[in-house]
Amino acid sequence: MTGIDSVQLKEVIVHKVGNPTRSEILKLSANPLTLNDEIVSGLLTKYFLGAFNENEQYRFTHISDLQLNEVYHYIFQIFEDAKNFLPNSALLANFLYSKSTHVKVKEGEFYVAHFDNVPFDGDYVQAIGMFKSETKETFLRVFPHGQSLEVIHEEGVNINKLDKGCLVFKKNTTEGYVACVVDNTNKQSDAQYWIKDFLQVEPYADSYHNTNNTLGMCKQFITKEYAEKFDVSKSDQIDLLNRSMDYFKNNESFTLESFAQEVIHHEEVVDAFRDYKQTYESAKNVVIEDEFDIHLSAVQKQAKQFKTVLKLDKNFHVYIHGRRDLIERGYDELSDKKFYKLYYDEEN
Known part of the structure; x- marks a missing residue:
C-alpha cells in the first residue's frame, strides 16, 4: 500500500x-x-x-x-x-x-x-x-x-x-x-x-479481480489441463502462455469469444478451456465474467507468474518470448536424445 x-x-x-x-x-x-x-x-x-x-x-x-x-x-x-x-x-x-x-x-x-x-x-x-x-x-x-x-x-x-x-x-x-x-x-x-x-x-466483481482470476485460470489451464489432455510439448505451453499474456497486454477489454479465436484457435482446446473455466470457478469459489475491462495492475501482477523458460536438464535454460514457428523439436536416434532447433537472424 x-x-x-x-x-x-x-x-x-x-x-x-x-x-x-x-x-x-x-x-x-x-x-x-x-x-x-x-x-x-x-x-x-x-x-x-x-x-x-x-x-x-x-x-x-x-x-x-x-x-x-x-x-x-x-x-x-x-x-x-x-x-x-x-x-x-x-x-x-x-x-x-x-x-x-x-x-x-x-x-x-x-x-x-x-x-x-x-x-x-x-x-x-x-x-x-x-x-x-x-x-x-x-x-x-x-x-x-x-x-x-x-x-x-x-x-x-x-x-x-x-x-x-x-x-x-x-x-x-x-x-x-x-x-x-x-x-x-x-x-x-x-x-x-x-x-x-x-x-x-x-x-x-470488478475489472481487477476479473483480470486477475482469468489470467490465473489461463496459467493453470495451460500448465496442467492443456499439457495433460493434448500431449503438447513444453515449448507449446510456453507459446500459449506468451500469446495469452500478449492478449491482455495489447487489449483494453476481454471477451471469451475473441480470446478463444485469437489465442487458443483449435476448437477442441477451446471446448476444454470453457469446461475448465467452470471447474476453476467452482473450485476457487469465484465468478469470472465472459466480458470485462482489462485492469493493467492485475496484468502486471500476473506477468510475474507467467514463466516462459524452457528448462532442458540442468544444462540449458531457453527463454521463449514468441515465434513458436522458429522452434523445431525432434529426436536423435544416434545419441538417443531429444533436441530443439532454433532459427534466428542475429546473435547478441
Missing part, C-alpha cells in the same frame, strides 16, 4: 490467539498499547499496511444476512463509536480463536488497530485493521558488557513480512464495506481459515 505517511495510528491492542485443539490458550490484553514513541508507531504502521494491494478489494458476506457476519458486526460497532474498540477487539479475538482449529493453524499475536487519515480512492478515511503474526524469526542482539561486546539471540517478528491481515475501510457500509486482505502463510493448504472461516469475505 502506498501513501501511508499521512496515516494516523489511533489505537492498537494485541491479543494472543492459540489453537484450541492443541490446548493453546487465548490471552486477552486488558488495555491497548501505549503509543508514546513515534518511531514505534511508524514501524507498526509500516508493518500493518505495507503488504496490502489496494486494487484487490473484498467485502464481507453472509449466506442469509450481512449483520450475522461476526467480523462485520464487530467492525461496525467500532466505526460507530471508538469506545467500542476494546470490548470488540476481544470479541474478534474470541471469534478467531474459535476458528483456529485446523492442525496447520499456528499460535500467534493478533493485533486490532484503528487508523485515521488512510488514503483510499482519492479520499482519506478511517480504517480498522486486523493482523496476525504467526512466523517468528531469530535475530542477533549485540550489547556492551564491561569492556567488551556480547551477542545473544532473540525471537521476534520481521516487520517486512506480514503473515495475515485485513484492512477494512469505512466505505460501502451497507454492501459489506471495502476490505483488503493478506494471507501469506496458508495460500496452498486447507488451513485458509483466515479468509473463509474468520473474515468470510468475497472479492468485488
Whole structure:
C-alpha cells in the first residue's frame, strides 16, 4: 500500500490467539498499547499496511444476512463509536480463536488497530485493521558488557513480512464495506481459515479481480489441463502462455469469444478451456465474467507468474518470448536424445 505517511495510528491492542485443539490458550490484553514513541508507531504502521494491494478489494458476506457476519458486526460497532474498540477487539479475538482449529493453524499475536487519515480512492478515511503474526524469526542482539561486546539471540517478528491481515475501510457500509486482505502463510493448504472461516469475505466483481482470476485460470489451464489432455510439448505451453499474456497486454477489454479465436484457435482446446473455466470457478469459489475491462495492475501482477523458460536438464535454460514457428523439436536416434532447433537472424 502506498501513501501511508499521512496515516494516523489511533489505537492498537494485541491479543494472543492459540489453537484450541492443541490446548493453546487465548490471552486477552486488558488495555491497548501505549503509543508514546513515534518511531514505534511508524514501524507498526509500516508493518500493518505495507503488504496490502489496494486494487484487490473484498467485502464481507453472509449466506442469509450481512449483520450475522461476526467480523462485520464487530467492525461496525467500532466505526460507530471508538469506545467500542476494546470490548470488540476481544470479541474478534474470541471469534478467531474459535476458528483456529485446523492442525496447520499456528499460535500467534493478533493485533486490532484503528487508523485515521488512510488514503483510499482519492479520499482519506478511517480504517480498522486486523493482523496476525504467526512466523517468528531469530535475530542477533549485540550489547556492551564491561569492556567488551556480547551477542545473544532473540525471537521476534520481521516487520517486512506480514503473515495475515485485513484492512477494512469505512466505505460501502451497507454492501459489506471495502476490505483488503493478506494471507501469506496458508495460500496452498486447507488451513485458509483466515479468509473463509474468520473474515468470510468475497472479492468485488470488478475489472481487477476479473483480470486477475482469468489470467490465473489461463496459467493453470495451460500448465496442467492443456499439457495433460493434448500431449503438447513444453515449448507449446510456453507459446500459449506468451500469446495469452500478449492478449491482455495489447487489449483494453476481454471477451471469451475473441480470446478463444485469437489465442487458443483449435476448437477442441477451446471446448476444454470453457469446461475448465467452470471447474476453476467452482473450485476457487469465484465468478469470472465472459466480458470485462482489462485492469493493467492485475496484468502486471500476473506477468510475474507467467514463466516462459524452457528448462532442458540442468544444462540449458531457453527463454521463449514468441515465434513458436522458429522452434523445431525432434529426436536423435544416434545419441538417443531429444533436441530443439532454433532459427534466428542475429546473435547478441
